[in-house]
Amino acid sequence: MAVHRFEATIRELKELSPSVKHFRLSSPSAFTFKPGQFVVLSVPNPSGKLVKRSYSIASPPKADEFELCVKGVPGGEASPYLFSRKEGDTLQCQGPLGAFVVKDEANAxxxxxxxxxxxxxxxxxxxxxxxxxxxxxxxxxxxxxxxxxxxxxxxxxxxxxxxxxxxxxxxxxxxxxxxxxxxxxxxxxxxxxxxxxxxxxxxxxxxxxxxxxxxxxxxxxxxxxxxxxx
Ligand SMILES: Cc1cc2nc3c(=O)[nH]c(=O)nc-3n(C[C@H](O)[C@H](O)[C@H](O)COP(=O)(O)OP(=O)(O)OC[C@H]3O[C@@H](n4cnc5c(N)ncnc54)[C@H](O)[C@@H]3O)c2cc1C
Structure with a gap:
């Protein structure tokens, strides 16, 4: 599966709990993935340096969007920035990555x-x-x-x-x-x-x-x- 780099727009943000937010993000039509894979987001840390952090895709494959669920880790380099984003903001994404996918559908x-x-x-x-x-x-x-x-x-x-x-x-x-x-x-x-x-x-x-x-x-x-x- 080809790895894509793209800018995703935050279409919807929901507070799932006091410390976790759910993001619904746009994706290009060429972006496909297997359930269980993740994306890497490039995020500015508090000093403005770009850092990369991985986030599991929390939705099944859809035509032009995907979802993430992000915990705000107090004092973390990247997640507080993600937590401060608003609907309409964009995020730099790379993916899909990872091999944590269902290996054999014949098994429980x-x-x-x-x-x-x-x-x-x-x-x-x-x-x-x-x-x-x-x-x-x-x-x-x-x-x-x-x-x-x-x-x-x-x-x-x-x-x-x-x-x-x-x-x-x-x-x-x-x-x-x-x-x-x-x-x-x-x-x-x-x-x-x-x-x-x-x-x-x-x-x-x-x-x-x-x-x-x-x-x-x-x-x-x-x-x-x-x-x-x-
Ligand atoms: C393959 C992969 C998938 C991931 N998917 C998700 C995801 O779907 N949602 C998500 O919130 N995070 C996910 N993470 C963790 C995420 O990449 C970051 O590590 C996390 O957001 C903290 O980054 P930070 O820069 O804010 O903290 P940093 O400054 O990097 O501090 C890191 C510390 O934060 C703690 N930490 C990291 N992740 C979590 C977490 N989820 N809950 C509580 N404490 C944590 C750890 O103790 C770690 O030592 C994933 C990591 C990997 C490797």
Whole structure:
């Protein structure tokens, strides 16, 4: 798939949580990608020097646009700039890049993500279900606080529509009275990921990936793919 360099216009910006924004961006018609791939944005840091940062595409392939979900990392070089953008502003993009894509559609999938690590799964899950994927897809997402849970309504809705799609979010530091599941994604794996022969996908920060990979290997999982955000 050819890598393109292009200027994308921000068509829509939405606050998904206090620290995460969703971007809908224009793309040239030649820009195609596989769900799970990412783009690289060139962004001025606070000193004005251009830095490059990667962002997973959070939408399935569409004719002339794509979506991103960006966490504002306090003190970060690039993400505060992205956070300060407005609808109509432009961003310098390069992509698609990466190989974190569904490897074998003959297998059941277990998708594990923390924070914005859910972004590539939004692309994969929508694409697979739209195309009539029949194997089980288990999506396990971990967050610190309940207000940080991303795309919850969308995933819950898809899980109601499709018998083969199962969605479980978990929160590690809930406010008193929180009614959802409390803990870490590791506990969700123990509770729900019973098919050890599934293909496991892990996305997020290294600490989670290393922990979960170790846990899965101890359980005998053989096909583990991951995308590290740091
Ligand atoms: C392949 C790939 C895909 C990525 N996709 C996304 C994405 O879809 N959405 C997204 O928000 N980020 C994503 N990232 C992370 C992103 O590229 C930047 O690292 C992030 O925006 C911080 O950049 P910064 O310049 O603001 O921070 P920097 O000054 O570079 O500081 C980096 C520190 O920020 C922390 N950090 C990085 N990413 C995150 C995060 N997502 N959540 C919490 N802490 C983080 C890490 O601890 C890291 O040490 C991706 C990274 C890679 C390699």
């Amino acid at each position: 999938l277990v998708l594990v993500g923390t924070g914005t690590g859910v972004a590539p799964y939004r692309a994969m899950v929508q694409d697979l279900l739209e195309r009539g994927f029949k194997k089980n897809i288990l999506l396990l997402c971990g967050y610190r606080h309940e207000e940080e849970v991303l795309y919850d309504k969308e995933f819950s809705h898809l899980a109601k529509l499709h018998d083969n799609f199962h969605y479980h979010p978990v929160v590690s530091r809930p406010a008193p009275g929180y009614r959802g599941a409390v803990g870490r994604v590791q506990q969700l794996i123990e509770a729900y990921a019973k098919e050890v022969n599934a293909d496991f996908y892990l996305c997020g920060l290294t600490e989670m990936i290393d922990d979960v990979k170790k846990l899965l290997e101890e359980k005998g999982a053989k096909r583990i793919f991951f995308e590290r955000y740091d």
